[in-house]
Amino acid sequence: MKNIFLILLSFISFHACAIDDPKTLIRELNKKFNMVSDYTAHVDMKFDIPGVKMNRMSGKVFFKQPDRFRIRTKGIFFLPKQNPMQNMSAMLLDTNSYTSIISGYETVGGHNCAIVNIIPLKNISELILGKFWIDVKNPLVMKTQITTKNNGTIETENIFTSTSHYTLPDEIVIKIETKKIKMSKLMSADLNKKAQDKSKTDALETGTIRLIFSNYKINTKFSDNEFTAADN
Amino acid sequence: MSSAILLENVTKKFKDFTAVDDLSFEVKAGDIYGFLGPNGSGKSTTLRMIMSLIKPDSGAVQLFGQSLRDNRHTIMKKIGCIIEKPDFYSYLSAKENISLFASVHQLNYTKKQYEELFELVGLKGREHDKVKNYSHGMKQRLGLAQTLIHDPELIILDEPNTGLDPQGILDLRHLILSLNKERGKTILFSSHILSEVQAICTNMIVINKGKTVVQGRVDDLLSQENLTVKLEVVDPMACNEKLQDTKWMALLESREEKLFVFKMGKTEIPGMIDYLTVNKIAIERIDYRNQLEDYFLKITHN
């Protein structure tokens, strides 16, 4: 009897802590977003984009609320046009522009997550549908799937360890569907290579960009010049 | 006297055309040789074989007693030549052209030496002009400078008078003679002008259709003792009758209708004319040529 009581108590306490209302979840999440007015961090980037070969590289991330974002490096790198690191907080913070519903629950990386669908209220919005896998216990976005009118669908998976109370991930894996980048033989003047099979180049493939963050510095109120200054 | 050039049974064919046909001759060191032949006789091909510009198909070419094939480097140091016409780099000055040649011969000519050389060939003051501004005669003179720059033992000149004015021809004649007499150079001088060759050469080689026609000392070839005398008369029967039992009948080489051809010395001719005149034989024409002229005219006529 005692055991049954303990089990029942733990079940009740779990549901008391977990949030199952999307607005409450987003509100809790936004509280965390609002705790960070700016941050800088070191970032290591790994790229696996169809038709693009590039080595990993590192740089420094700069972010200021609501959507000022920059990675400063010495070289060339690719980022999704719909940059989740730049837009996610801005998208969720503007609570009047969308309606939200929970479409289900799913475990992501060992976290019990509510799948919160964000549907824009205005047709003029670029967003078609945003799906956010939000940890119901400790509101953090563990996974996103954002579909926009012009830029297709982009998925991210966030991994948190040390800085979870700030919603700042230690690692983001961005997955994006794209056609393989191709170059005509005439343009590339590549005589010693066979041209690619056209059917292969036209097929959609998944590209991955992995960003690993470290050495976060939060709310340091760094200068705005960091967003405009030339790269080193 | 040692041999400067020795050709033994040299043959050269260009596809089906035989330019030089089993040609043999010798050029002795220290003499001036005239190398005669009409256009297309094989003169240039022969000279080019001597200068290793053309490889013979068969036979041997020796210079200074050495095989040209095996000792080209040593031999070429001792030869200066103008083949066909002197061609130079038109975008370079005369002196630059000559210094290119000098450098391959490992010669370090001083400014004074260059001046002397250009004075010798009559180009003093024009040595810094670009060759494109030179006349043909000036190029011939420059060719001579190039020929002489390394003080060669053997000088081969292929039609060097071409393009020269009368004074130039005279200057060249004096230069060739002085090079031979004062410096002991052997000279092989090709031409199709017999008189020019007669004027300066000690020896002659005449070729035609790639073969040697005649060769020997100019003195012998131009001898007045063995002339070809051609006599043309109005009445050949009477002439023949009158000549019977005379000493001239033995000298008769051939007879064709009105034409009688004799071989005799120049001194014999007046006596024969007197005899025929006394015997009322009307002479239409009489002329005589020495052996070389005879060959050369035959060749050129053909």
Added chain:
Amino acid sequence: MKEFTAVLRNEMLKTIRRPRTFIGFGVITFICLMLQGAFYQDGKEILSTVTGQFENVFTIQGHILNGNLICYILLQTLIVQMPLLVAFVTGDLISGETASGTIRFLLTTPASRGKIVVAKWLSGLIYTFLLLVVLGIFALIISRAIFGVGDLMAMNSEGLTIIRADDINWRWGCAFLIAFLSLGVVASLGTMLSCMMDNSITPIVTIMAVIIIFTIIGLFDMPTFEMIKPFLFTTHMISWRSLFEEPLPAKTILSSCVILFFHIVAFLSISIYYFKRKDITT
């Protein structure tokens, strides 16, 4: 050796003093400056033809239009023109002298025909090297001065390869060496054809025709052509581009270099063999 040095020096003097020599330097300088000006003015638009196909999905961050990319584009453009410039000089090396009669001047010196043809070939190579030096100065150094240094976005038929700026100088060094080897083949082919012909136009036109035909064969992926492509030197002439691939196809590059080297050896050997036996009748 002294004699060979003198012959080589003479050949260099002739090359330097000939007006046609400077046409090559002028063309390279003009093309480089013209394209640099075009890229300075409209570079971003020109680049958008490449980046346009993925700009709906990705943004490329960083300094793309930099000196390295301009050099890559210039080298890619000029690798088609430079053989013609090399042919213009090397195709005339011996045939020009044969046509003008100066070959007699040259061959009646004590220097052997072998030495003369090697000296001429070397002078052609030195000219080729100098062309590449001028190209290096204009395409790389001046482009970097104008457009700055940055990662190279190399375009090839398999897509894009980003080469980091701190990993690129050795690649340029090797690329110019391979370009030299490639143009060395053209110079050697020019020398060989020049030995065989008695006028300077035919060797130049022949080299141009060979390069154009081989390049066209290289552009079409037809089974028949695929069989002969590995034997065409033009296929290997662009192997400098492989230096800007990741991972580096070292084996392919090395085999291309060996093939190019053997082409040079073969063309030079044929030149010497033929020239030693050639009758000078002009």
